[in-house]
Amino acid sequence: MVRRTEGVTGGSPGQVAAQGADAGGRVTITEIARRAGVSVPTVSRVVDGRSDVSPRTRARVEDLLRRQGHHKRPTTSPSRAALLDLVFNDLDSPWAVEIIRGVEEVAHDAGVGTVVSAVHGRSGDAREWMRTLRARASDGVILVTSALEPPLHEELRVLGVPLVVVDPAGSPALDLPTIGAANWSGGMAATDHLPALGHRRIGLIAGPPRLLCSRARLDGHRAAPERAGVPLDASLVVPGDFPPESGFAGCAALLDLPEPPTALFAAGDRMALGPAEALRGRGLRVPQDMSVAGFDDLPEVRSSAPPLTTVRRPLADMGRLAVHTVLRLTRGEQPDSPRVELGTELIVRASTAAPGTAA
Amino acid sequence: MVRRTEGVTGGSPGQVAAQGADAGGRVTITEIARRAGVSVPTVSRVVDGRSDVSPRTRARVEDLLRRQGHHKRPTTSPSRAALLDLVFNDLDSPWAVEIIRGVEEVAHDAGVGTVVSAVHGRSGDAREWMRTLRARASDGVILVTSALEPPLHEELRVLGVPLVVVDPAGSPALDLPTIGAANWSGGMAATDHLPALGHRRIGLIAGPPRLLCSRARLDGHRAAPERAGVPLDASLVVPGDFPPESGFAGCAALLDLPEPPTALFAAGDRMALGPAEALRGRGLRVPQDMSVAGFDDLPEVRSSAPPLTTVRRPLADMGRLAVHTVLRLTRGEQPDSPRVELGTELIVRASTAAPGTAA
Numbered sequence: 001m002v003r004r005t006e007g008v009t010g011g012s013p014g015q016v017a018a019q020g021a022d023a024g025g026r027v028t029i030t031e032i033a034r035r036a037g038v039s040v041p042t043v044s045r046v047v048d049g050r051s052d053v054s055p056r057t058r059a060r061v062e063d064l065l066r067r068q069g070h071h072k073r074p075t076t077s078p079s080r081a082a083l084l085d086l087v088f089n090d091l092d093s094p095w096a097v098e099i100i101r102g103v104e105e106v107a108h109d110a111g112v113g114t115v116v117s118a119v120h121g122r123s124g125d126a127r128e129w130m131r132t133l134r135a136r137a138s139d140g141v142i143l144v145t146s147a148l149e150p151p152l153h154e155e156l157r158v159l160g161v162p163l164v165v166v167d168p169a170g171s172p173a174l175d176l177p178t179i180g181a182a183n184w185s186g187g188m189a190a191t192d193h194l195p196a197l198g199h200r201r202i203g204l205i206a207g208p209p210r211l212l213c214s215r216a217r218l219d220g221h222r223a224a225p226e227r228a229g230v231p232l233d234a235s236l237v238v239p240g241d242f243p244p245e246s247g248f249a250g251c252a253a254l255l256d257l258p259e260p261p262t263a264l265f266a267a268g269d270r271m272a273l274g275p276a277e278a279l280r281g282r283g284l285r286v287p288q289d290m291s292v293a294g295f296d297d298l299p300e301v302r303s304s305a306p307p308l309t310t311v312r313r314p315l316a317d318m319g320r321l322a323v324h325t326v327l328r329l330t331r332g333e334q335p336d337s338p339r340v341e342l343g344t345e346l347i348v349r350a351s352t353a354a355p356g357t358a359a
Numbered sequence: 360m361v362r363r364t365e366g367v368t369g370g371s372p373g374q375v376a377a378q379g380a381d382a383g384g385r386v387t388i389t390e391i392a393r394r395a396g397v398s399v400p401t402v403s404r405v406v407d408g409r410s411d412v413s414p415r416t417r418a419r420v421e422d423l424l425r426r427q428g429h430h431k432r433p434t435t436s437p438s439r440a441a442l443l444d445l446v447f448n449d450l451d452s453p454w455a456v457e458i459i460r461g462v463e464e465v466a467h468d469a470g471v472g473t474v475v476s477a478v479h480g481r482s483g484d485a486r487e488w489m490r491t492l493r494a495r496a497s498d499g500v501i502l503v504t505s506a507l508e509p510p511l512h513e514e515l516r517v518l519g520v521p522l523v524v525v526d527p528a529g530s531p532a533l534d535l536p537t538i539g540a541a542n543w544s545g546g547m548a549a550t551d552h553l554p555a556l557g558h559r560r561i562g563l564i565a566g567p568p569r570l571l572c573s574r575a576r577l578d579g580h581r582a583a584p585e586r587a588g589v590p591l592d593a594s595l596v597v598p599g600d601f602p603p604e605s606g607f608a609g610c611a612a613l614l615d616l617p618e619p620p621t622a623l624f625a626a627g628d629r630m631a632l633g634p635a636e637a638l639r640g641r642g643l644r645v646p647q648d649m650s651v652a653g654f655d656d657l658p659e660v661r662s663s664a665p666p667l668t669t670v671r672r673p674l675a676d677m678g679r680l681a682v683h684t685v686l687r688l689t690r691g692e693q694p695d696s697p698r699v700e701l702g703t704e705l706i707v708r709a710s711t712a713a714p715g716t717a718a
Contacts, residue, residue, distance in 0.1 A: 081494035083442075083474070091460040094453040094659065101450040104477055108484070111491050115442070115472040118463055125467070132470050135440035244662030276664030286664075300453065300659055303603030305635030305645075 036061045062158045082112040084140040084326055085133055086319075087148065091118045093242070093270065094298050095315055099144060099166065102319025110327060112139070119148065126152055134159065140326035142319075145169045145211070162329030164322045169211050177325055177338045179318050183213045186311035186344030187220025187267065188227075190293045193309065193346055194263040195228035198354045199291060202230070203264035205240040205250035205271050217267040217295060236261050240271050247274025251290070255282065262355040263291035269298045272308055272351075287353040297347055306350035314342050395420045421517045441471040443499040443685055444492055445678075446507065450477045452601070452629065453657050454674055458503060458525065461678025469686060471498070478507065485511055493518065499685035501678075504528045504570070521688030523681045528570050536684055536697045538677050542572045545670035545703030546579025546626065547586075549652045552668070552705055553622040554587035557713045558650065561589070562623035564599040564609035564630050576626040576654060595620050599630050606633025610649070614641065621714040622650035628657045631667055631710075646712035656706055665709035673701050 033040045038057055046053055046061040053061075086103050088096055100116060107114045115138065119126040126148055133141070140162040148156075153176065156163050168178045194202045204221050207214030218237070225232055238253050240246040247266050251274060254260050266272035272294030276286050286292050286306060294301060297312035321342070325335045392399045397416055405412055405420040412420075445462050447455055459475060466473045474497065478485040485507055492500070499521040507515075512535065515522050527537045553561045563580050566573030577596070584591055597612050599605040606625050610633060613619050625631035631653030635645050645651050645665055653660060656671035680701070684694045 081491045083472075083495065085472075086475075091456055091463060092658070094456060097450055097453060097456040097459075100456075100459070100475060101477070104450060104475060108476060108487070111487070111494075113442075113444075113474040113491060113495055114476070116459060116463060116475045117467060117473070118460070128467070128470070132440045132472060135470075136442065136472055244659065248662060270659070273659065273664075274662055277662060277666065280664050299451070300603065300629070300632065303607060303633055303636060305632075305639050305664065307636065 032061065032064050036064055062155070065158055082110075082139045082330075083115055083136060084112055084142065084323065085115045085117060085138045086142045086144070087129065088116070088118045088144045089121050091116070094300060095269075095296060096144075098298070098315035099319040102316030103142060103323050104319075105316070106320045106323040110323070112323070112327070123149065130155060133161070139330050140164070142166055142322045142326060162326050164325045164329070166318050166322050167213060169213075175338070177329070177335050178340070179322050179325065180213070180339075180341045181313040181318065182341045182344045183216035183313075184220040184223075186295060186313065186346075187217035187265070188224045189220075189344065189346040190265045190295060190309075190311045191221045191224035192228065193293065193348065193352065194265065194291060195225060195230045197263070197291065197352060199261075199263040200230055201233065201236065201259065201261040201263075203236045203238065203250075203254040203261035205238055205247055205254075205264060205266040205275075207267045207271075208241050209239075214267060221265055221267070240266065240268070242268045242271055244270050244274040247271035248278045249274070251275035251278040255279070255284075261290070263293070263352065265293045265295075267295050269294040269296040269301045269308065269310055272310065273301065273304060276305070286351050288357055291352040291355070293352055302349070304351075309349045309352040310347055312345045312347050314344075317342055391420065391423050395423055421514070424517055441469075441498045441689075442474055442495060443471055443501065443682065444474045444476060444497045445501045445503070446488065447475070447477045447503045448480050450475070453659060454628075454655060455503075457657070457674035458678040461675030462501060462682050463678075464675075465679045465682040469682070471682075471686070482508065489514060492520070498689050499523070501525055501681045501685060521685050523684045523688070525677050525681050526572060528572075534697070536688070536694050537699070538681050538684065539572070539698075539700045540672040540677065541700045541703045542575035542672075543579040543582075545654060545672065545705075546576035546624070547583045548579075548703065548705040549624045549654060549668075549670045550580045550583035551587065552652065552707065552711065553624065553650060554584060554589045556622070556650065556711060558620075558622040559589055560592065560595065560618065560620040560622075562595040562597065562609075562613045562620035564597055564606055564613075564623060564625040564634075566626045566630075567600050568598075573626060580624055580626070599625065599627070601627045601630055603629050603633040606630035607637045608633070610634035610637035614638070614643075620649070622652070622711065624652045624654075626654050628653040628655040628660045628667065628669055631669065632660065632663060635664070645710050647716055650711040650714070652711055661708075663710075668708045668711040669706055671704045671706050673703075676701055 033043045038061065042053060042057065043061055046058050084107060086100065104114050117129050119129050130152060138161060141156060142164050144166045153163060163176060165176055165178045168180055191202060202225060206218050209215060222232060235257065238250040240250045251264065254264060255278065264275060272292055275290065275292050279285060279290055284290065294308050294310035295313065297310045301308035301310055321340065328335055392402045397420065401412060401416065402420055405417050443466060445459065463473050476488050478488050489511060497520060500515060501523050503525045512522060522535060524535055524537045527539055550561060561584060565577050568574060581591060594616065597609040599609045610623065613623060614637065623634060631651055634649065634651050638644060638649055643649065653667050653669035654672065656669045660667035660669055680699065687694055
């Protein structure tokens with residue numbers, strides 16, 4: 001949790017200059033200035049995110065502020081409309097637009113503008129983003145997947161900007177609110193469906209192992225055949241990286257096995273669109289020769305040929321809840337739960353069928 | 360063109376109070392206040408977009424300001440990072456993310472935040488958006504397609520906020536910079552390709568006629584067979600509305616004709632993904648039984664089964680150019696040309712082949 005405290009810029013620095021600690025027992029800005037060996041206005045400039053402070057001084061002051069539990073209160077001047085920052089690693093997938101849609105909807109209704117950024121996983125871009133975030137005095141930040149490294153989470157804490165993580169990539173810091181999806185049970189639901197149709201050899205094209213969601217879907221996939229009495233075959237699990245090309249390559253690898261699977265679960269919808277083309281190149285078809293299930297329920301898979309059986313991940317709802325959570329935090333309230341997983345749901349369409357089904 | 364003028368808030372209202380007109384011959388803020396029957400501070404409040412002015416007074420003052428050619432200069436306080444607004448009708452298509460990607464890339468490099476909004480074609484939402492735009496003192500606006508009605512363009516002029524339209528929906532006002540794509544030549548290129556493969560009956564699933572891009576693609580489609588000596592058959596043109604479902608329905612309608620076409624051009628990629636499923640339901644295939652070409656080159660059509668022949672529309676480039684244009688306008692410069700169309704390019708993939716090609 002990003003805990004909201006009295007902002008050090010809430011009053012004029014002069015007002016607390018005579019005291020060593022405020023009513024909450026925290027060290028005052030004057031004391032911070034003394035310990036850092038700088039003037040009170042310099043501490044104010046650091047807190048306000050202004051650029052006219054040397055990086056070294058900024059680091060020293062921020063470190064003292066952090067250690068003393070000081071967080072800046074965002075500007076809530078009535079003359080400026082509120083802004084929140086929605087930060088992606090990359091804007092390269094249709095699922096980004098689903099999250100933007102949910103975030104924008106709730107933010108728009110609350111009169112809050114949504115600033116969309118991509119940091120491309122490069123620390124230089126993330127630093128630059130952090131600088132502009134300070135300058136525009138954003139009221140809250142929603143990070144999608146692994147958009148920022150943990151050291152930058154810490155900088156946001158120092159700024160006192162509420163932070164919510166959507167689709168956490170790894171084990172998040174204990175005190176950060178996160179909004180995810182029930183990836184494990186979704187993975188199990190997708191795979192459960194396949195033995196129920198009569199499949200005994202079920203392939204998996206997994207997501208990148210560095211992402212928590214990939215691991216959860218893989219474990220859910222493994223749990224499903226065990227429950228159905230279908231033996232697990234490790235050779236049927238191939239690596240993927242989400243774009244359709246990796247679904248194509250993963251399916252091709254499975255088809256090259258001496259005994260290929262009759263069904264496969266691709267742990268992401270875009271990857272699940274690749275197998276149809278890999279099969280087509282060998283004169284094979286979905287679902288007659290291979291059942292295919294995906295994960296996400298992106299709009300475009302509802303009309304693919306054939307329409308895709310998939311696990312619906314409520315991306316727009318995750319975005320909506322993220323805004324509600326950030327807005328609660330800006331009001332100094334706590335979310336009902338710091339970590340939420342929204343339910344996933346199996347949607348059965350024409351890409352899965354009993355093995356050996358005729359056209 | 361949104362012409363940049365001396366802002367009425369550039370100096371203190373008191374500085375011009377003694378004059379009836381400024382050096383440029385425009386009526387001063389004092390004179391505007393006199394004519395509107397309000398105080399000078401009230402005119403300032405209208406210009407600053409503050410909420411403490413009655414709607415009637417605001418309308419009267421804005422009308423006078425507009426008639427006198429006054430435009431507000433956006434706040435360029437060094438303490439606040441610049442913002443631009445990117446406004447869509449809806450955030451419901453993967454092509455939105457392509458435009459966002461291009462806009463964000465250039466804006467990020469310029470230290471400008473990108474506020475993404477959707478107004479859902481509802482005037483209430485657009486009014487609300489306009490209110491928050493005033494409050495956050497946006498430095499520029501990029502409208503995508505028909506996001507705002509022309510009366511709101513006029514309001515933006517009054518605010519003095521530079522405005523650029525991407526993918527203009529209809530004939531834009533003569534003085535507004537627009538960035539589109541070469542839709543007519545793209546439509547012609549897609550259709551040209553089909554007689555070259557030997558097709559004589561070529562269907563078209565058209566876009567909504569209210570959009571200028573739909574009309575340009577339709578006209579380009581018509582021009583192509585004429586050039587190739589293929590007679591035009593009006594019964595082969597069916598209406599569509601861009602989502603895949605309308606491509607499915609359009610293809611089904613064409614297949615129900617006594618003599619169906621052997622190839623079709625869907626005037627949008629999402630619509631071009633529908634025919635494969637309509638064909639599959641009748642035991643037919645792309646391209647053996649029907650060649651299909653699309654328009655846009657969205658990432659997902661590069662890996663569809665089969666990969667789609669399409670006309671590349673440089674959506675991210677259109678977004679990039681829009682930011683460059685807005686930034687020039689904020690500096691008081693003019694764009695090189697007020698109306699730009701970026702070139703389109705035919706990309707041939709596996710969804711088109713000679714008629715009667717075997718699997």
